[in-house]
Amino acid sequence: YNHVYGKGKWKDFDPKDLLLTYNALKVLEARYLLKDPNTLRYIETPQMMFRRVAKYLASVELKYGKSESEVKALEEKFYEIMSNLRFLPNTPTLMNSGTRLGILSACFVIPVRDSMTTPEGDGIYDALRAMALVHQQGGGTGFDFSELRPKGDVVASTAGVASGPVSFMKIFDVSTDVVKQGGKRRGANMGVMHVWHAEIEDFINSKSGKLKDVQLQNFNISVGVYDYFMEKVERGEEVPLITPRKTRIPGTDHDYYINKARNYMSEEWAQEEILNELEEKGGAVWLDESKIITVDEALVIAEKEGAIIRWINARSLFNEIVKSAWDSGDPGLLFIDEINRRHPVWYLGKINATNPCGEEPLLPWESCNLGSINLEKFVKETENGKYIDWDGLAETIKYAVRLLDNVIDANKYPLKQIEQATKSTRKVGLGVMGLARMLIKLGIPYDSVDAIYLSYQVAKFIYYHAFKTSIELAKEKGSFPVYDPLRYHDIWESARPFEYLLEVTKVEGKPSEYVRKLTAIVDKLDFSELKAERIKHGLRNATVVSVAPTGTISIIAGTSSSIEPLFALAFIRNVAVGKFMEIDSLFLEYLRKYELDNPEVVKKVAETGTVGENMFMPATIRKLFRTAHEVPPEFHLLHQAAWQQWNDSGTSKTINLRSEEPPETVERVYLMAWKLGVKGITVYRDKSKSQQVIYFGIKK
Ligand code: CDP
Structure with a gap:
């Protein structure tokens, strides 16, 4: 505390700071608490930081006609949920609210066209x-590089040859190194290339083999795959590799047909949606001037125009992806069809990329701000047993979504394109942290059917209440500008049932009476009523939830990160500010219970x-405290899939594997992921890299 308050300066001490762990204080002190730029002395305590954020974000409501006292009351609510560590907004909001730096969002997707x-x-x-x-102020960026022509292709203006997307990515990587995020954290990127691209093999291998731990160190990379591709993998059939160059004749638009050839996978769902829409509205046309053609028609045209460079066996391409991911953790996959099929505002265009950790599939120039609920805080105990404080959770969700919606107005956007895209959809992402510790407190092992059921039910509850709040906000302040009540896709209509998830992963068992009773309230939620409300009153945000990794905010909240299992019961944490040892406090409690705490x-x-x-x-401890690498891959996946069903954006998750797992495990996981309907997948095999991008937790 002397670090923060100054030696002997206890007058500002607020007992609420005692909720913070030592690690939390270290992180806050190193990066979050404001300092006087001249003397470099701290000018705020942790509580003053929460107050700064609460005040700044509540003040936005003055613009919406709220009175001073109403704004003050909201400020109190915002302050309360943060200072009790029930909810924390993402890092940029904590760092930058009310300061000169104005980016409060963590996630951005920036388009890259094939031109200087x-x-x-x-x-x-x-x-x-x-x-x-964006990096300068602490945001993370994602890019789809698929529009860049492959290396060796023609450059008309210079009659030279193109260097290709992977070499351009290297420039983005170096620039990321140079621009430290707000001087406080390293920038993070997602680089995406779609599987039809002629340079896809170079991309797949750009971070593994000899290039592992060497190249593109500020990038996570993902291959954008489509249903057609995955089906061809299963059947061992050929797929075309395409150059996008043909699509860019200076001064003209993209060649529609070749565009279609690359996007052909999306047509089936698009057609279905359009048919539905035609039925409903009696004649609206999607894609403005364009007609929809079949995959085969598109391919014939692409072939004729010389856009197909060569054909390759889908299975061998998939094996290359698997081999590389097994070797280094990269690339992951993005399931582009699933992303677009379940994108609530699909009518605005096709999503091709996500932010760095995958929890935000976004349209070009969109940004999203995140915040996460600390689930462990909602486990309560009485003499009759343990229960979940659903009312408290619903109340926290209500203020959390309101706070996140205010972030959109409080943000100072670095570019007008970002401001425009963000303000038209007003996407926010309410996520969670502390799932593993919630489960431990409830006595449920992470790798059990009960745990998956609990994830599924809690996710459903959070989605319901976040969505409900967004409808209420629309009543008060209006819908997001591009809201279309008829075309908006209600994602709960396409959520897969719990039993389906077990079926795909071949995990046997049924949820127990105990967990059914714990979550019985969720079965009473009426989503069709909610839909009627949405149609009647509107919706404030195009998306409302998102499961982020919570890398730093979970340290501040003193809980386990996101929906991940415990990483280690005791370990050395390696962060920018130094190394420190951490022992899980619940584990210590259990050791005490068994008098093993020596x-x-x-x-x-x-x-x-x-x-x-x-x-x-003792067996109880061994079962309850299984760590990331001990949890079988199926259970990692099941948690991700359970949360994804009740999520209108993405679920960030690392499928941790033991170092001795063979490449076949990665293959199995990737195929299962596609069937489970997650939007993306990342594996990380223990010890396969000297260091991970973003994730610190180095196990000793
Ligand atoms: O916990 P915190 O709010 O710091 O962030 P997170 O939940 O671990 O990550 C959320 C998002 O922040 C990531 O997906 C990135 O978009 C961004 N991020 C970043 O840009 N740079 C980092 N070093 C960490 C996160």
């Missing part, structure tokens, strides 16, 4: 500039971080 610069500001070097501006035992556990194989530990 364009009048619209979306050429390669325009994108680079946009990235630098330093020798703790030291032993810290050596491996786990107790799963420790025969001397």
Whole structure:
């Protein structure tokens, strides 16, 4: 505390700061608490930081006609949910609210057209500039590089040859190194290339083999795959590799047909949607001037125009992806059809990329701000047993969504394109942290059917209440500008049932009476009533939830990150500000219960971080405290899939694998992921890299 308050300066001490762990204080002190730029002395305590954020975000409501006292009351609510550590907004909001730096959002997607610069500001070097501006203030950026012509292709203006997307990505990577995010954290990027691209093999291998730990260190990379591709993988059939160059004749628009050839996978759902719409509205046309053609028609045209460079066996391409991911964790996959099928405002265009960790599939120039609820805070205990405080959770969701919606108005956008795109959909992403610790408190092992059921039910509850809040906000302040009540896709209509998830993963068992009773309230939620309300009153935000990794805010909240299992029971945490040892406090509690809390035992556990194989530990502890690498991949996936069903954007998750898992495991996981309807997938095999982008937790 002396660090924060200054030696002997306790007058500002607020007992609420005692809720913060030592690690939380270290992180806040190093990066979040404001300092006087001249003396470098701290000018705020943690509570003052929460107050700054609450005040700044509540003040937005003055613009909506709220009175001073109403705004003050909201400020109190915002302050309360943050200072009790029930909810925290993403890092940029905590750092920048009320300061000179104005970006409060964590997630951005920037378009990259196949030109150096364009009048619209979306050429390669325009994108680079946009990235630098976003990174400077702590945001993360995602790009689809598929529009860039492959290396060796013709460049008309110079009669030379193109260098290709992977070499351009290297420039983005170097620039990321140079521009430290707000001087406080390293910039993060997602680089996407779609599977039809002629340079896809170079992309797949751009971070593995000899290039592992060397190239594109500020990028996570993902291959954008489509249903047609996955089906051809299963059947071992050929797919075309295409150059997008043909589609860009200077001064003209994209060639429609070749565009279609690359996007052909999306047509089936598009047609279905259009048919539905035609039925409903009696004649609206999607894609303005364009007609819909079949996949085969598009391919014939592409072939004729020389856009198909060659054909490749889908299975061998898929094996290359798998091999590379097994080797280094990259690339992950993005399931582009699933992303677009379940995009609530699909009528605005096709999504091709996500932010760095995958929780936000966004349209070009869109940004999204995140915030996460700390689930562990809602486990209560009475003499009659444990229960979940659903009322408290609903109340927290209500103010959290309101706060996130205010962030959109409070944001100072670095570019007008970003402002325009963000303000037209007003996407916000309410997520969670502390799932693993919630489960431990309820006595449910992470890798159990009960845990998956609980995830499914809690996700459904959060989605329901976040959505309901957004309808209420629309009543008060109006819908997002491009809201179309008839075309808006209600994602709950396409949520897969819980049993389906078990079926795909071949996990046997049924949820117990205990967990059914714990979550019985969720079965009473009426989504069709909610839909009627939406149609009647409107909707404030195109998306409302999103499961982010909560890398830093979970440290501030002192809980486990996101929906991940515990990473290690005791480990060394390696962050920009130094190394420190951490022992999970719930684990320590359990050790105490069994009178095992002596330093020798703790030291032993810290050596491996786990107790799963420790025969001397009581069975309860061994089952309840299984860590990330001990949890079978199916259960990692099941949690991700459970949360994704009740999520209108994405669910960030790392499928952690033991180092001895063979490439076949990665293959199985990737295929299962597609069938489970998650929007993207990332694996990380223990010890496969010297360091992970973003994720610190280095196990000793
Ligand atoms: O916990 P915190 O709010 O710091 O962030 P997170 O939940 O771990 O990450 C959320 C998003 O913030 C990521 O998906 C990125 O878009 C962005 N981010 C970033 O740009 N740079 C980082 N070093 C970490 C996160």
